[in-house]
Amino acid sequence: MFSKSVIRSSRVLARGFASTARAERNVAVLGAAGGIGQPMSLLLKTDPLVTKLSLYDVRGAPGVAADISHVNTHSEVKGFEKDDIGAALKGAEIVVIPAGVPRKPGMTRDDLFNTNASIVKSLAEACAEHCPKAHILIISNPVNSTVPIFAEVYKQKGVFDEKRIFGVTTLDVVRASRFLGEIKSKDPKDVKVTVVGGHSGVTIIPLLSQVEAGKDVSGQQYKDLVKRIQFGGDEVVQAKAGTGSATLSMGFAGARFTNSLIRAMNGESNVVEPTFVLSPLYKDQGVSYFASNVELGPEGVKKIHPVGSLSAEEEELMKACLPELKKNIEKGEQFVKA
Numbered sequence: 001m002f003s004k005s006v007i008r009s010s011r012v013l014a015r016g017f018a019s020t021a022r023a024e025r026n027v028a029v030l031g032a033a034g035g036i037g038q039p040m041s042l043l044l045k046t047d048p049l050v051t052k053l054s055l056y057d058v059r060g061a062p063g064v065a066a067d068i069s070h071v072n073t074h075s076e077v078k079g080f081e082k083d084d085i086g087a088a089l090k091g092a093e094i095v096v097i098p099a100g101v102p103r104k105p106g107m108t109r110d111d112l113f114n115t116n117a118s119i120v121k122s123l124a125e126a127c128a129e130h131c132p133k134a135h136i137l138i139i140s141n142p143v144n145s146t147v148p149i150f151a152e153v154y155k156q157k158g159v160f161d162e163k164r165i166f167g168v169t170t171l172d173v174v175r176a177s178r179f180l181g182e183i184k185s186k187d188p189k190d191v192k193v194t195v196v197g198g199h200s201g202v203t204i205i206p207l208l209s210q211v212e213a214g215k216d217v218s219g220q221q222y223k224d225l226v227k228r229i230q231f232g233g234d235e236v237v238q239a240k241a242g243t244g245s246a247t248l249s250m251g252f253a254g255a256r257f258t259n260s261l262i263r264a265m266n267g268e269s270n271v272v273e274p275t276f277v278l279s280p281l282y283k284d285q286g287v288s289y290f291a292s293n294v295e296l297g298p299e300g301v302k303k304i305h306p307v308g309s310l311s312a313e314e315e316e317l318m319k320a321c322l323p324e325l326k327k328n329i330e331k332g333e334q335f336v337k338a
């Protein structure tokens, strides 16, 4: 699952192990016993760049940690539950957060707001206290609102750093690559689609016109492909018929984003991933957070790339996205400010 460059950089690291110290990379997962938390933690355990893994959940994480800790990779795994969140976060450089309830058929991501807003707010308070300088990777839905919630708590606590708070939209990128590859009979690894906007329905905008394989997709096929990428989450929610939403593909996507960030923290250049961050791109239209290609670096966000030129269809998608995204962001901000 890891790119050629990570395999290369981990080999370089491995060669250096005999003589030099390993780059310590301490990752905490909050919500680690859940549907996403378990497979993602397993994948993080198999990532040679992760050296310490702290798994926290309100319940069940010590069991998950005991299980995963038997996988014979070098990293150390510990589990924490209940009130032990401080110990889980101590020394964390990256905190990945898939804590919260998932959708059932018929629900929108915004329907999760009432429950997940409070969960994310309390986890932000804990992170602000125990690891204020860690990079925060937010998976909990609705991402368009939970990222602003997290940021507002950090502003109130005086520890806000816009470069270190990320909404994880990697699953949209993974889906776009897979679905376009499927209709073009291409290996998805050769089909890289930039997905911008937010992470729900019409706020998800795949920039197919910017990809060689996507340029000539048109008419009904274009409409169907865009809809499948925008509503891929619903496809899984319906197939799981009330037992949850995407967990395994999200575990893959969350581990991929974490790996990209660690590579950038370890000094690799040109690591670029779409992610939902505080962004100047559509600020003049009142949209303060936006997902676009972001170059990652040791301090987190290094450079926010512009969206580039859009086709007429993509301009229409953007028109539908921006008002919805603005509403979702303001709802999150108001939740903390009120």
Ligand SMILES: NC(=O)c1ccc[n+]([C@@H]2O[C@H](COP(=O)([O-])OP(=O)(O)OC[C@H]3O[C@@H](n4cnc5c(N)ncnc54)[C@H](O)[C@@H]3O)[C@@H](O)[C@H]2O)c1
Residues within 6 Å of the ligand: 030, 031, 032, 033, 034, 035, 036, 037, 056, 057, 058, 059, 098, 099, 100, 101, 102, 103, 112, 116, 119, 122, 123, 138, 139, 140, 141, 142, 143, 168, 169, 170, 171, 172, 199, 244, 245, 246, 247, 250
């Ligand atoms: N960003 C994305 O692309 C994406 C993709 C899939 C799912 N999600 C979202 O991720 C979230 C989790 O989904 P899931 O399928 O893993 O759900 P799940 O119910 O299987 O697991 C959630 C876990 O969070 C834990 N939890 C609840 N409150 C907590 C707290 N205060 N601290 C720590 N842990 C806590 C629960 O005990 C549970 O183990 C949902 O909100 C879902 O909508 C986001």
Ligand SMILES: O=C(O)C[C@H](O)C(=O)O
Residues within 6 Å of the ligand: 102, 103, 109, 141, 171, 232, 233, 234, 236, 237, 245, 246
């Ligand atoms: O659809 C969901 O509710 C989960 C997630 O956001 C997804 O895109 O799969």
